[in-house]
Amino acid sequence: MLSVLRSVTAAPARQIAVRCITTEPAPAPKGIAKTGTPFLDTSSKAEYALARLDDVMNMVQRTSLWPLTFGLACCAIEMMHFAAPRYDMDRYGVVFRASPRQTDLIFVAGTVTNKMAPALRRVYDQMPEAKWVISMGSCANGGGYYHYSYSVLRGCDRVIPVDIYVPGCPPTAEALLYGVLQLQKKIKRKREAQLWYRR
Numbered sequence: 001m002l003s004v005l006r007s008v009t010a011a012p013a014r015q016i017a018v019r020c021i022t023t024e025p026a027p028a029p030k031g032i033a034k035t036g037t038p039f040l041d042t043s044s045k046a047e048y049a050l051a052r053l054d055d056v057m058n059m060v061q062r063t064s065l066w067p068l069t070f071g072l073a074c075c076a077i078e079m080m081h082f083a084a085p086r087y088d089m090d091r092y093g094v095v096f097r098a099s100p101r102q103t104d105l106i107f108v109a110g111t112v113t114n115k116m117a118p119a120l121r122r123v124y125d126q127m128p129e130a131k132w133v134i135s136m137g138s139c140a141n142g143g144g145y146y147h148y149s150y151s152v153l154r155g156c157d158r159v160i161p162v163d164i165y166v167p168g169c170p171p172t173a174e175a176l177l178y179g180v181l182q183l184q185k186k187i188k189r190k191r192e193a194q195l196w197y198r199r
Helices: 002-022 045-062 075-083 117-126 138-142 173-188 192-198
Strands: 067-071 105-109 132-136 164-166
Touching (some): 045 173, 075 173, 105 117, 132 138, 132 173, 164 173
Parallel strands (some): 132 164
16 A cells, blocks of 8 residues: 555656756856856857967966975975975976076075075076966065064065965975965966957
8 A cells, every 4th residue: 555655646756857857948148158168258269269278278387387496594495395205296297497497486485685686586587488476484475584674675576576475484385385276276267368369
């Protein structure tokens, strides 16, 4: 008797489920972006091609960051710790280079003095375009402990543009790793080809 009741009560539920599955969603209004597309007008084939080109260029840039070390004080020890096997920055495509002409990222780690500021600017100018800067530590961010000293620059952003600030004195290797991941997210959102096309 119980099995007969189950089959009778289950039949309408199945029909309702079938009706719900067979209904089609309402079409999206024209000009509304689909989820995941970085542009609004999906009707332009050129915009679509440039968006995919941006995706490929951003993927290549963010998975092969080659930083230049500009270690000036104790934060450089944590930068070396970040390169060691425990955190293994190589798995993120981050490989240290010795020449500024081969790099696209610079880690400014430590106290930037007034005499070191022109050298920092010169090294930054030697880097090829599509370059980023990570300022790590309180001294590089804003002078830190030596903020009121006559010989210390109050942040490396007075000399070069900074993309990511990593706080701490000294910041841990995990914090630097988080900063690199944030930079990779920033690179992923770039739209250079689309902006060029829209000009």
